[in-house]
Amino acid sequence: MASASVKDVAALAQVSVGTVSNVLNRPEIVSAETVERVHQAMEKLSYVRNEAARQLRLGHSQAIGLITLSGANPFFTDVATAAENAAADAGYSVIVGNSNERQDREAGYLNLFEELRVRGVLLSPVGDAADRLRRMRDRGIPAVLVDRVSSDSTFSSVSVDDVAGGAMAAEHLIETGRTRLAFVGGPVAIQQVADRLAGARSVVARHPGVTLEFVDTAAPDVLEGRKAGQAIADRAPEDRPDAVFAANDLLAIGLLQTLFSDGKLAVPEEIALIGYDDIQFAGASVVPLTSIRQPSHLIGETAVQILLEEAENPGLEPRRVLYQPELVVRASTARR
Structure with missing residues (x-):
């Protein structure tokens, strides 16, 4: 059975083809009664708009x-x-x-x-x-x-402003008394990751006695966060950072799963943790996660x-x- 056309709709609704076109494209210039009548005709005929033809026009x-x-x-x-x-x-x-x-x-x-x-x-x-x-x-x-x-x-x-966000994260960790910071995130080819790292480095450079190491990851996701957390937990206590800035909240949640949930290190007593994005899960994690919020x-x-x-x-x-x-x-x- 052939599909209904605009002409079929117009005939059933007892209006012109131009009126049907206006209902489809500019309904605000058509009376409410006519719009309703045309819509009823479309429903009865199972009319489907030819979007491809419309795009061509x-x-x-x-x-x-x-x-x-x-x-x-x-x-x-x-x-x-x-x-x-x-x-x-x-x-x-x-x-x-x-x-x-x-x-x-x-x-x-x-x-x-x-x-x-x-x-x-x-x-x-x-x-x-x-x-x-x-x-x-x-x-x-x-x-x-x-x-x-x-x-x-x-x-x-x-x-x-991810540079400002990275600086904000590092400044906060330093204010809480941490001096051995680690940035976990990657690849740095992602501009957002590079900017957040640059912001953190700019703050650390202004604080004598504070260090920042870069822990690269293959992707900014939970699995890579877990891997990074395991690598940090395996270090000798004196070689571990006392704070981690994760490039996003997914990485931070992965880190938290390994460090805290697996019982390897106490968060925040042994290691502080901050993420980025402030996704919905950040505040609901087993240890509520500090984060840099983006609108x-x-x-x-x-x-x-x-x-x-x-x-x-x-x-x-x-x-x-x-x-x-x-x-x-x-x-x-x-x-x-």
């Missing part, structure tokens, strides 16, 4: 593409949720992809979004994606960087707002929105 879809670094990190889940809500308020949907910190997967999603003619792309890039994003922008698909600053200021970005919802909402503005006005100058992080103190860094 408009040159774009009513969707926004979002690529996050990690689908396992609740921080990016919160950003995506906020972006979806903001997009829905503007009449758009969001298609979410997870690069898993792999450039090939990131490129694959960018290819898909270009094929789908999305209205624009929100991207937390693995590396430098500027050339590819410029080509997409030339084809009418703007991009806004999320949780990352454009290296050459040619793209708008919405992020948090994840505000990041997602602002990124969508800027992206849609640039989609409507391609000549707008790129903007850089840089939010400040916030220290959230809990039991894992209690003063000695």
